[in-house]
Amino acid sequence: MLRPYKLNGLLMQTQISKHLFETAQNIFPGGVNSPVRAWKSVGGAPRFIARGAGAKIFDADGNEYLDYVGSWGPLILGHAHPRVVAAIQDAATRGTSYGAPCELEIELDKRITQSIPSMEMLRFVSSGTEATMSAIRLARAFTHRDKIVKFDGGYHGHADFLLAKAGSGVATLGLPDSAGVPAAIAATTLIAPYNDLDSVARLFDSHRDEIAAVIVEPVAGNMGVVSPQKNFLSGLREMTRAHNSLLIFDEVITGFRVAWGGAQSLYNIQPDLTCLGKIIGGGLPVGAYGGRRDIMRLIAPLGPVYQAGTLSGNPLAMAAGIATLDAIAAIPNAYAQLDARGAQLEQGLCDGARAAKIPLIINRVGSMMTVFFTELPITNYQFAKTSDMQRYAKFFHGMLERAIYLAPSQFEAMFISLAHTEQDILRTVESVDDALKTLNK
Ligand SMILES: *Cc1c(COP(=O)(O)O)cnc(C)c1O
Numbered sequence: 001m002l003r004p005y006k007l008n009g010l011l012m013q014t015q016i017s018k019h020l021f022e023t024a025q026n027i028f029p030g031g032v033n034s035p036v037r038a039w040k041s042v043g044g045a046p047r048f049i050a051r052g053a054g055a056k057i058f059d060a061d062g063n064e065y066l067d068y069v070g071s072w073g074p075l076i077l078g079h080a081h082p083r084v085v086a087a088i089q090d091a092a093t094r095g096t097s098y099g100a101p102c103e104l105e106i107e108l109d110k111r112i113t114q115s116i117p118s119m120e121m122l123r124f125v126s127s128g129t130e131a132t133m134s135a136i137r138l139a140r141a142f143t144h145r146d147k148i149v150k151f152d153g154g155y156h157g158h159a160d161f162l163l164a165k166a167g168s169g170v171a172t173l174g175l176p177d178s179a180g181v182p183a184a185i186a187a188t189t190l191i192a193p194y195n196d197l198d199s200v201a202r203l204f205d206s207h208r209d210e211i212a213a214v215i216v217e218p219v220a221g222n223m224g225v226v227s228p229q230k231n232f233l234s235g236l237r238e239m240t241r242a243h244n245s246l247l248i249f250d251e252v253i254t255g256f257r258v259a260w261g262g263a264q265s266l267y268n269i270q271p272d273l274t275c276l277g278k279i280i281g282g283g284l285p286v287g288a289y290g291g292r293r294d295i296m297r298l299i300a301p302l303g304p305v306y307q308a309g310t311l312s313g314n315p316l317a318m319a320a321g322i323a324t325l326d327a328i329a330a331i332p333n334a335y336a337q338l339d340a341r342g343a344q345l346e347q348g349l350c351d352g353a354r355a356a357k358i359p360l361i362i363n364r365v366g367s368m369m370t371v372f373f374t375e376l377p378i379t380n381y382q383f384a385k386t387s388d389m390q391r392y393a394k395f396f397h398g399m400l401e402r403a404i405y406l407a408p409s410q411f412e413a414m415f416i417s418l419a420h421t422e423q424d425i426l427r428t429v430e431s432v433d434d435a436l437k438t439l440n441k
Pocket residue numbers: 126127128129130132155156157158217221222250251252253277278287
């Protein structure tokens with residue numbers, strides 16, 4: 001049973017979560033094992049989650065929430081999808097890791113490369129961070145250049161050279177960079193505003209023959225959702241090619257999220273290298289990087305670029321990824337369904353905002369979207385930062401009280417899964433209407 005306290009007068013009990021958080025704070029920095037989970041930017045004690053099922057999660061106190069975080073992107077089928085659970089169970093009976101190749105790696109690779117043809121060869125790793133840092137190492141080796149270009153507010157994992165102006169978690173904490181990153185390493189990273197081709201052109205002019213690669217989220221997801229403007233991605237494609245530099249698409253979020261085949265199929269751009277993670281692991285730790293065969297051939301043991309992983313290609317993770325992609329493929333018009341749900345929610349939010357006279361901007365690409373509390377169109381991180389974070393925090397808690405679990409930060413996406421029903425969206429929209437009305441008070 002749902003227990004939104006607005007509806008039946010029941011106060012949501014959160015003692016157990018609070019107690020667990022107190023315990024955790026003595027053990028883990030900030031009580032968590034990944035910063036944004038600590039709710040620093042929205043305040044309050046994070047809920048400890050005891051289980052998930054479909055579009056719902058249940059906290060340690062037994063409260064039930066409709067979940068729009070989806071483990072930050074991987075759970076496009078929702079929680080504990082029977083097919084994924086069965087695949088993991090089945091794989092586990094045959095051993096959890098071999099440290100030797102297994103056929104499941106080829107099976108997952110087949111599904112990925114058939115839908116993302118630019119990935120002529122790939123390498124599995126265990127996280128998105130590993131994928132991006134390895135892709136950058138590879139790009140540097142291939143081009144014999146050291147500098148890279150990334151975009152302000154773009155997040156590509158926490159490797160040293162990618163923690164410059166990295167958005168979301170970092171942004172929420174108010175750290176412009178991370179401590180502990182040597183200045184000499186940060187200096188190899190050049191920054192441009194998202195959607196600003198002229199800035200990139202200037203970087204190429206002032207750093208002739210020095211830029212190994214441009215790394216970009218083809219739909220930004222870590223400054224809140226920001227979609228690429230017309231010609232932005234194609235412009236990057238042309239510019240990198242003209243300067244013998246590589247184009248790396250970080251599709252860790254967008255891969256199999258915005259379309260089967262990722263953003264590169266949606267926008268019809270072929271990057272040289274692609275990084276994947278999240279959905280391809282079906283909720284288990286997986287990443288992958290891959291691309292042009294002539295570039296990938298530099299990876300050890302074939303070539304001189306070293307990169308390895310004890311648990312890379314892990315059979316449980318491969319099985320979860322295969323089951324996830326097969327389950328998506330088995331749903332007719334899965335991406336049309338996701339887009340329809342997204343559109344329904346977007347419309348509900350717009351209507352609610354108008355009724356409550358709250359200015360807000362919604363950026364959405366299919367099933368990933370962000371509600372920015374601002375009036376300016378959000379095309380880059382600088383504009384995203386104009387949104388009212390306190391208002392977002394209030395909205396977050398208003399929704400939480402109504403048993404809707406949103407990302408605990410203004411600069412994150414909300415994710416709709418294939419487990420979210422039309423009814424779920426309707427209920428969310430009702431809660432949005434109520435929650436928005438309280439914001440002016
Ligand atoms: C989540 C994310 C990463 C990092 O992936 P991890 O598995 O958390 O290391 C990299 N790039 C993008 C775009 C991401 O959203």
